[in-house]
Amino acid sequence: MASAAAEDANCRTTTGTQDFYPGPSAGETYDSTFHNSVAVPPGLYSGGFVPQGLAYWNDWDGTSEDVLLISAYHSSGSGASAIWGIxxxxPRRGESLGHMLIPNTHAGGIVVTGGHVYVSGEGGVKYWSTATVRAELAGANTNKVIQPKGTQDIAGKGSFLGLGGGEGTTLWTGDFSDTSHESMWQYSTSSTGALTYTGKKRWVPAKTQGMAVVGDKYIFATSYGRDKRSNVWVRPTSYETDITDGTAFCMRAPSMMEGLAYGNSNGNEHVWALFESGAEPYVSDPNTLNKIxxxxxxxxxxxAGLYGQGD
Known part of the structure; x- marks a missing residue:
């Protein structure tokens, strides 16, 4: 795998004058490109959960209401993980839909596609029908752990998930490394929820925590360490070679960025970004740069249009 030692030097670093997130400015480009959206449910934090993956769910209950799903592990290390909805x-924009408890997992990624909700971690995915998740989030939010409809081993570690983009129902799953470029693999879904590897494999930057596909561009979120900036990368989907400064655009972002999601809500095509820095132990640590x-x-x-501009 390729070294990541020089990556940060290739990213736009000029600081801005942001005022929409705590802590120092990550960068002028980030501050002018990204904006505040809905808040992570306070109950996620007070319940001891740490947010990891992010997914967009259009018209989730037939009322034209769109939601974001967050996959989160429990900070105890042994407690049940959860899927949270916002x-x-x-009219309910910004309101928490509560949670659905799921078996213990790092919950590194979450995707909604093909009538199922997938959560990744530990070299595999767990999946539930969208009907099950819908009923649990709309219900009483009990402390019962909802077992998955199915589980499946996948290539790599399942560190993150991303919706495949384009026509059809596919997803990407990939590996995290803080020192080297890694890979992601594309899978197609089925009516039963089972996944099939499409044979498509691509490079990802070091420290990748989340990804999304916007048209013909991959968007990657990379981060590692509460006291270090994150990065956002933009790269054409046509490239199969390793990632270099000449084949990607990169900008600095606030610390501890995690999952990404892409979707069209109310006619607006957005990429949403999640951060874990609002959870313990990070939010009470003075070394955490941006507590979001x-x-x-x-x-x-x-x-996506930032690709081709100079870093």
Whole structure:
């Protein structure tokens, strides 16, 4: 795998004058491209959960209401993990839908596609029908752990998930490394929820925590360490070679960025970004650069259009 030693030097680093997130400015480009969206549910934090993956769910209950789903592990290390929901549109915008408890997992990624909700971790995925998740989030939010409809081993570690983009129902799953470039693999879904490897494999930057596909561009979120900046990368989907400064655009972002999601809500194509820095132990640590409890959003076309501009 390729070294990541020089990556940060290739990213736009000029600081801005942001005022929409705590802590120092990550960078002028980030501050002018991203904006505040809905807040992570306070109950997620008070319940001891740490947010990891982010997914967009259009018209989740037939009322034209869109939601964001967050996958989160429990900070105890042994407690049940969870899927949390937040209303993104309509009169309930910003309201928490509560949670559905799931078996213990790092919950590094989450995707909604093909009638199922997938959560990754530990070299595999767990999946539930969207009907099950819908019923649990709309219900009483009990402390019962909802067992998955199915589980499946996948290539790599399942560190993150991303929706495949384009026509059909596919997803990407990939590996995290803090020292080297890694890979992601594409899978197609089925009516039963089972996944099939498509044979497509691509490079990802070091420290990748989340990804999304916007048109013909991959968007990657990379981070490692509460006291270090994150990065956002934009790269054409046509490239199969390793990632270099000449084949990608990169900008600095606030610390501890995690999952990304892409979707069209109320006619607006957005990329949403999640941060884990609002959870313990990070939020009470003075070394955490940016203690962020809101999800951020960027216009999808604007973000994808940064490719080709100088870092």
């Amino acid at each position: 209303a993104l549109s309509g 409890t809101n999800i951020h959003w960027a216009d999808g076309s604007e973000l």
